[in-house]
Amino acid sequence: MIKPGESYTIKGESKYFQAKYGTPNPQIIIEEKLDFRKEYKPPSFLYLGRALAEGVPMDGDTYYGHIGGLGEFVHETELQQ
Numbered sequence: 001m002i003k004p005g006e007s008y009t010i011k012g013e014s015k016y017f018q019a020k021y022g023t024p025n026p027q028i029i030i031e032e033k034l035d036f037r038k039e040y041k042p043p044s045f046l047y048l049g050r051a052l053a054e055g056v057p058m059d060g061d062t063y064y065g066h067i068g069g070l071g072e073f074v075h076e077t078e079l080q081q
Helices: 015-021 042-054
Strands: 007-010 027-033 062-067 070-075
Touching: 015 042, 042 070
Parallel strands: none
Antiparallel strands: 007 027, 027 062, 062 070
16 A cells, blocks of 8 residues: 555656656655646646656556655556555
């Protein structure tokens, strides 16, 4: 179960995270469970692009959190402790 306030490692080999953070598996601190489709913020559009480019699921639960102070949406299947 994903818990707000906890730190998780992002699984996989994301080219997006590699380019932005220097690693495909950065640590993210989850703030809350949010549906990226209902939030009109830059991280929502970045998640959509990542989903289309990298095959990240668009159904299921998504979470909003911070990596190095920057907001990101991640899918539940991308998170591991």
